[in-house]
Amino acid sequence: MSKKRLSILISGRGSNMAAVADWFAQRALPVEIVQVVSNRPEAAGLAAAHQRGLKTEVVDHRDYPDRLAFDEAMAQVLHQACPDLVLMAGYMRIVSPGFCLAFAGRLLNIHPSLLPAYPGTQTHARVLADGVSVHGATVHAVTADLDQGPILAQAVIPVHPGDTPARLAERLLPMEHQLYPQAAAAVLSGVARLTPAGWQLGGTPAAGFESFVFQSRLLHPELSQRPIHATH
Numbered sequence: 235m236s237k238k239r240l241s242i243l244i245s246g247r248g249s250n251m252a253a254v255a256d257w258f259a260q261r262a263l264p265v266e267i268v269q270v271v272s273n274r275p276e277a278a279g280l281a282a283a284h285q286r287g288l289k290t291e292v293v294d295h296r297d298y299p300d301r302l303a304f305d306e307a308m309a310q311v312l313h314q315a316c317p318d319l320v321l322m323a324g325y326m327r328i329v330s331p332g333f334c335l336a337f338a339g340r341l342l343n344i345h346p347s348l349l350p351a352y353p354g355t356q357t358h359a360r361v362l363a364d365g366v367s368v369h370g371a372t373v374h375a376v377t378a379d380l381d382q383g384p385i386l387a388q389a390v391i392p393v394h395p396g397d398t399p400a401r402l403a404e405r406l407l408p409m410e411h412q413l414y415p416q417a418a419a420a421v422l423s424g425v426a427r428l429t430p431a432g433w434q435l436g437g438t439p440a441a442g443f444e445s446f447v448f449q450s451r452l453l454h455p456e457l458s459q460r461p462i463h464a465t466h
């Protein structure tokens with residue numbers, strides 16, 4: 235049975251990359267991580283990938299005169315590995331429209347907010363400043379509109395009184411680590427397909443993915459257990 239090929243882009247510590255790698259390593263799904271590529275040679279995630287026996291590559295954005303030249307070089311490195319899907323996992327680069335087009339339908343990102351709320355940076359601090367009661371993470375298709383591509387999966391966490399951005403990040407990260415591998419498997423299996431009208435779920439899984447069940451919405455245990463009370 236031929237394996238689906240997965241590429242992962244990182245810029246930093248790579249905890250989502252590691253979670254995706256470990257999730258697939260623990261399951262008998264026909265998926266191979268063919269490369270982990272960083273735009274920063276100093277990214278800690280490169281060592282984490284190496285430890286897991288994954289092939290690592292670096293395309294340093296500082297070696298290129300502009301975004302287009304860098305994205306072209308990155309696209310070339312990705313194309314060489316023929317990925318069925320590319321995951322941006324803490325990949326801190328805005329990608330050009332041409333890059334999005336080259337990987338249309340097979341490029342995902344994980345963003346630390348319940349999109350379409352809070353695109354951009356500093357999401358945890360902005361959530362706290364606004365006093366909202368739930369927060370989360372979103373896996374979405376990457377399109378030319380920053381953080382606004384079609385939503386594939388979301389994880390929801392509660393916001394507690396007295397939370398800090400660091401505490402929110404600490405509560406959210408394990409949920410991201412559960413959400414992202416599943417979302418990747420949904421696309422690789424053919425269960426989720428991107429159409430002009432958005433994600434279509436419920437496709438027949440490819441051979442070897444029959445046991446996979448996609449949960450496109452994950453609730454933090456506190457939210458799934460607690461009854462909802464009106465506050466007075």
Ligand code: GRF
Binds near residue numbers: 246250323344
């Ligand atoms: C995560 O919070 C993710 O949502 C955002 O950047 C962070 C990356 O963390 N895109 P890591 O590099 O995967 O540990």
